[in-house]
Amino acid sequence: MTDTTVTPVSAKPAKSILEIDARTKKRNAAEKRFKAYGIAAICVGLFFLVALLWAIIQNGTPAFTQTYVTLDVELLEEKLDKTGERDIEAIKKVSTFGYKPLIQNALVDATEGMETEIEDKNLAKLLSDSAAAQIRDYVIANPDQIGETVEFTVLASSRVDGYLKGRVTREDLARDKNLSPDHLDLIDQMVEDGSVERIFNWAFITGADASEKRPESAGIGVSMIGSFFMMLVVLILALPIGVAASIYLEEFAPQNRFTDLIEVNISNLAAVPSIVFGILGLAVFIQFAHLPQSAPIVGGLTLTLMTLPTIVISTRASLKAVPPSIRDAALGVGASKMQTVFHHVLPLAMPGILTGTIIGLAQALGETAPLLLIGMVGFIASNYPEGVASGFLDPNSAMPAQIYEWAKRADPAYYERAWGGIIVLLVFLLTMNIIAIILRRRFERRW
Amino acid sequence: MEDLAYMDRQMSTEQDIKISAKNVQVYYADNHAIKDVNVDIADKTVTAFIGPSGCGKSTFLRCINRMNDTIDVCRVEGAIKIDGEDIYDKRVDPVQLRAKVGMVFQKPNPFPKSIYDNVAYGPRIHGLAKNRAELDDIVEKALRRGAIWDEVKDRLDAPGTGLSGGQQQRLCIARAVATEPQVLLMDEPCSALDPIATAQVEELIDELRQNYSVVIVTHSMQQAARVSQKTAFFHLGNLVEYDDTDKIFTNPEDERTESYISGRIG
Ligand SMILES: Nc1ncnc2c1ncn2[C@@H]1O[C@H](COP(=O)(O)OP(=O)(O)OP(=O)(O)O)[C@@H](O)[C@H]1O
Ligand SMILES: [Mg+2]
Numbered sequence: 001m002t003d004t005t006v007t008p009v010s011a012k013p014a015k016s017i018l019e020i021d022a023r024t025k026k027r028n029a030a031e032k033r034f035k036a037y038g039i040a041a042i043c044v045g046l047f048f049l050v051a052l053l054w055a056i057i058q059n060g061t062p063a064f065t066q067t068y069v070t071l072d073v074e075l076l077e078e079k080l081d082k083t084g085e086r087d088i089e090a091i092k093k094v095s096t097f098g099y100k101p102l103i104q105n106a107l108v109d110a111t112e113g114m115e116t117e118i119e120d121k122n123l124a125k126l127l128s129d130s131a132a133a134q135i136r137d138y139v140i141a142n143p144d145q146i147g148e149t150v151e152f153t154v155l156a157s158s159r160v161d162g163y164l165k166g167r168v169t170r171e172d173l174a175r176d177k178n179l180s181p182d183h184l185d186l187i188d189q190m191v192e193d194g195s196v197e198r199i200f201n202w203a204f205i206t207g208a209d210a211s212e213k214r215p216e217s218a219g220i221g222v223s224m225i226g227s228f229f230m231m232l233v234v235l236i237l238a239l240p241i242g243v244a245a246s247i248y249l250e251e252f253a254p255q256n257r258f259t260d261l262i263e264v265n266i267s268n269l270a271a272v273p274s275i276v277f278g279i280l281g282l283a284v285f286i287q288f289a290h291l292p293q294s295a296p297i298v299g300g301l302t303l304t305l306m307t308l309p310t311i312v313i314s315t316r317a318s319l320k321a322v323p324p325s326i327r328d329a330a331l332g333v334g335a336s337k338m339q340t341v342f343h344h345v346l347p348l349a350m351p352g353i354l355t356g357t358i359i360g361l362a363q364a365l366g367e368t369a370p371l372l373l374i375g376m377v378g379f380i381a382s383n384y385p386e387g388v389a390s391g392f393l394d395p396n397s398a399m400p401a402q403i404y405e406w407a408k409r410a411d412p413a414y415y416e417r418a419w420g421g422i423i424v425l426l427v428f429l430l431t432m433n434i435i436a437i438i439l440r441r442r443f444e445r446r447w
Numbered sequence: 448m449e450d451l452a453y454m455d456r457q458m459s460t461e462q463d464i465k466i467s468a469k470n471v472q473v474y475y476a477d478n479h480a481i482k483d484v485n486v487d488i489a490d491k492t493v494t495a496f497i498g499p500s501g502c503g504k505s506t507f508l509r510c511i512n513r514m515n516d517t518i519d520v521c522r523v524e525g526a527i528k529i530d531g532e533d534i535y536d537k538r539v540d541p542v543q544l545r546a547k548v549g550m551v552f553q554k555p556n557p558f559p560k561s562i563y564d565n566v567a568y569g570p571r572i573h574g575l576a577k578n579r580a581e582l583d584d585i586v587e588k589a590l591r592r593g594a595i596w597d598e599v600k601d602r603l604d605a606p607g608t609g610l611s612g613g614q615q616q617r618l619c620i621a622r623a624v625a626t627e628p629q630v631l632l633m634d635e636p637c638s639a640l641d642p643i644a645t646a647q648v649e650e651l652i653d654e655l656r657q658n659y660s661v662v663i664v665t666h667s668m669q670q671a672a673r674v675s676q677k678t679a680f681f682h683l684g685n686l687v688e689y690d691d692t693d694k695i696f697t698n699p700e701d702e703r704t705e706s707y708i709s710g711r712i713g
Contacts, residue, residue, distance in 0.1 A: 329619070332549065
């Protein structure tokens with residue numbers, strides 16, 4: 001070793017590192033090009049994201065405001081309670097039709113002194129059909145107010161609302177049977193007068209769906225409750241089952257043909273189109289188990305089937321990512337396999353498991369196709385569930401199903417609500433994500 | 448001094464046999480990693496396993512506390528007895544065995560928990576402490592034996608993974624001794640340590656010998672010579688030579704041993 005002769009440094013003069021040779025130049029150029037492609041790709045992505053968000057916000061925000069008309073309605077005793085006995089049953093006998101004259105009178109009073117050629121009986125077309133029902137409900141709840149004049153804030157019709165939002169123009173109304181351009185002139189005057197205004201519409205977020213003819217009173221609240229109960233079912237079932245299955249497969253199961261087969265099948269299940277799960281849900285939960293149709297519990301069970309593979313795959317990945325040295329360490333001090341998993345491996349895998357669960361839940365939340373087959377799409381979600389049990393069992397819709405339903409309806413006012421529904425859905429999703437991030441922070445250890 | 452140390456070694460080698468391996472074969476699927484190994488390891492002795500990389504030192508070490516059970520493809524044949532009891536008997540629960548046979552790994556692997564919890568974990572799951580005060584005691588004692596108490600006593604709540612590599616390894620040793628094992632297996636415990644920490648760990652190993660049978664795998668001849676009373680030389684899955692450390696390093700019988708020690712194979 002020591003007797004090797006020192007070979008002289010090659011006679012070729014060393015190249016200066018201040019000069020960049022051709023090869024390096026080529027390499028640098030390639031790198032630059034690659035970076036440029038990357039940036040371009042990100043820009044394209046960002047552009048589409050911005051365009052999407054802009055479209056959603058542009059189209060969806062009008063759904064969150066609604067035009068209301070403030071009216072002083074005289075609750076005439078001779079119309080509402082002829083006997084004067086305030087017998088609640090008798091008052092209930094007066095249908096919404098009986099309230100029409102009162103509303104008409106109120107409108108005539110409100111438009112007193114305004115220039116218009118509309119006949120008195122056509123004035124009520126400014127208002128939503130729900131106005132009469134709203135006043136009737138009030139009277140039934142407060143029979144002692146009969147005979148008084150009470151101020152009501154009632155919904156304007158969707159055309160009026162559309163006019164104030166710029167969706168409906170005078171030209172559109174030329175062919176409209178309900179509203180005439182004269183109505184719009186009157187509305188202009190009423191807006192100036194302050195009796196018609198557009199205000200934030202909580203009823204859109206909390207309310208129930210309405211029939212085809214009353215888009216102004218349709219809300220997404222009830223189907224949001226439907227979605228909520230479905231997510232509850234998915235969370236309660238898919239998380240423990242998925243995590244338990246993954247832990248077993250990853251930590252306990254022997255490696256053999258059978259477990260390989262299971263593994264391949266789980267990966268395949270994650271790629272199965274969701275409508276397949278829908279028809280499975282229909283066959284198993286409704287036709288075989290006779291669970292009620294359109295019920296969130298069935299939707300939840302069906303979506304659980306769909307979410308399980310996602311949770312299993314991500315949980316297994318995060319269990320795999322826990323360094324084996326931690327398992328060795330625990331086993332080395334005499335922990336059992338189970339203690340090793342639950343004391344050391346699972347806590348470290350928790351953030352990953354939560355991420356997977358949230359991705360699965362988010363997928364399930366936005367899923368429409370399987371709901372089609374179990375009758376949750378097309379169901380008019382017009383009643384709030386009465387309690388927790390009926391929340392699971394009573395027919396209901398879900399947010400994406402509701403959005404689809406609205407988008408399908410002819411009235412452009414519903415189209416606007418579909419966009420608004422998407423905003424609510426996205427906010428719901430965002431809330432779920434934020435909760436997940438907070439939980440993940442809790443579990444994440446900094447070391 | 449030299450004489451005294453020699454005497455000491457002589458005495459310790461006359462101890463009872465703690466671990467006795469008979470015709471041990473280990474297979475990783477088709478790979479025959481340990482071939483017919485017979486060895487008797489004495490109590491209260493440090494036994495060093497040396498040999499070139501891939502010769503099966505770790506594999507054999509892991510047989511002694513049945514860590515190989517966790518590897519699906521691994522198959523162990525033959526008999527390994529600790530205190531005369533076959534550890535591969537059907538009735539043996541490896542979990543119970545591992546409480547008796549502690550292990551320190553090549554790479555420091557503290558739990559991502561506090562220093563205190565790292566050491567307290569073993570005693571906790573084995574129910575060695577009746578209350579918090581007792582547990583505190585056990586932890587302190589273990590950390591002292593791991594020669595790390597002075598460095599960490601003020602920050603027992605700090606994460607174990609925040610320590611330096613050498614400190615982590617000593618923490619792992621403390622963790623292993625906290626469960627009061629009878630045998631301590633160490634797989635290259637000093638490979639990540641600087642000379643000072645190595646010296647500390649070696650001192651510690653010498654001390655542990657009072658109570659335990661220590662088996663240490665090492666790539667450092669000097670270390671084997673310094674800390675062990677017995678040395679086993681493995682080569683290609685065979686136990687080539689097993690004798691007193693002095694003998695192995697001064698007058699080996701097998702020529703493979705000699706060439707390995709003198710640096711010609713490896
Ligand atoms: N988990 C495993 N699966 C399959 N084969 C393994 C496994 N662990 C070790 N082996 C094989 O067993 C043989 C012995 O390996 P072992 O780890 O015991 O060597 P070693 O003597 O500890 O080496 P080193 O000094 O490098 O740590 C090698 O041929 C190795 O490829
Ligand atoms: Mg090794």
